[in-house]
Amino acid sequence: MANPATPRHGLARALSKRGVCSRTQAAEWIRAGRVSVDGRIVRDPEFPTIAGRHRIALDGRSLDDAPERRxxxxxxxxxxxxxxxxxxxxxxxxxxxxxxxxxxxxxxxxxxxxxxxxxxxxxxxxxxxxxxxxxTGPDKRYHVQIDALPDDALLAALNAGIDDEGETLRAKTATILRTGERTAWLEIVLDEGRNRQIRRMLSVLGIDVLRLVRVAIGPLExxxxxxxxxxxxxxxxxxxxx
Incomplete structure (x- = not known):
């Protein structure tokens, strides 16, 4: 009998967690009768499964062996x-x-x-x-073109943290890459990845983002x-x- 603390996952989620397909695609395959659990065809995408206990197969091929990481x-x-x-x-x-x-x-x-x-x-x-x-994940580095000329106060605000509707957003570092007559490029490093974080921080400061390019994740450029x-x-x- 399974330990009550052992996590159960719906069949579609179990397939997606194994890196086989998306959860949506998994649900389609399950409904089409292509997926079996312990040798029996299951057509319910929410059928509960327990990792290590149930044998899942797609088109008769076991998914017990993890695919090569890509x-x-x-x-x-x-x-x-x-x-x-x-x-x-x-x-x-x-x-x-x-x-x-x-x-x-x-x-x-x-x-x-x-x-x-x-x-x-x-x-x-x-x-x-x-x-x-x-x-614990690596930092993310961005190059950001803005419709303003930055000053020390702008950089300090990004580094110190900006309140956006009760949520504090901050850059790990923010520096100036280059400036033009009316626009400039910043380099902003984040150690967290909240939804539209850079755009939201700059918007609070009344600055529009013209381009936003992620140039590195950790040491990977x-x-x-x-x-x-x-x-x-x-x-x-x-x-x-x-």
């Missing part, structure tokens, strides 16, 4: 949403993988539609959780990878992040 770095173009399927019909980041023959890979964190730059994908949910952990192009990380790069 991690992809994409230079996300502006205008794509970070989701597998958008209910409003907008183009998603998965368009960049068309025809590549990759296995199911989930985004590691997100970049909003208007943001660009380094975005990771993996089939290893546990590794992804370590990378995105706000306490975007480099000169072209927009919309991806590459696979090697084992050393993967290990350096989590």
């Amino acid at each position: 991690v992809i770095l994409l230079n996300k173009p502006r205008g794509l949403v970070t989701t597998a399927r958008d209910e409003r019909g907008r183009d998603t980041v998965y368009r960049c993988f068309d025809g590549a023959g990759l296995p199911w890979l989930a985004p590691v964190g997100r970049l909003d539609k208007a943001s660009e730059g380094l975005l990771l994908f993996t089939n290893d949910p546990a590794w992804a959780a370590r990378v995105t952990d706000p306490e 975007l480099g000169d990878l072209a927009k919309g192009v991806w590459r696979e990380l090697n084992s050393d790069e993967i290990g350096s992040l989590a």
Whole structure:
């Protein structure tokens, strides 16, 4: 008998946690009769399963063995949403993988539609959780173009913390990269990843973001990878992040 403290997961979630597919795709496969639990076809995506106790198979192939970890770095173009399927019909980041023959890979964190730059994908949910952990995960570095000329007061405010409707948002560091006549580029490093954090901080200060590019996660840099192009990380790069 299972320990009452042993976590149970719905069948669709169990498949997605194994890096096989998204939860939505898993639900479709389950309803189509492609998934079995302990040798019996199950068509309920919420069927409760316990890791290590139930044998799950897809099209008769056991999923007990974890797939080889894959991690992809994409230079996300502006205008794509970070989701597998958008209910409003907008183009998603998965368009960049068309025809590549990759296995199911989930985004590691997100970049909003208007943001660009380094975005990771993996089939290893546990590794992804370590990378995105706000306490122990690596810092994220951004280059941000703003519609103002920054001064020491602006940088101090970003570093000290800004209240946005009761939530305190702060940068780990904020520095000036370069300035023009009316705009400037900042480098902002975050050690946590709250929703639209940089845009929200600057908006409170009355500043609009013109471009936002994530250029690094920990020691991993975007480099000169072209927009919309991806590459696979090697084992050393993967290990350096989590």
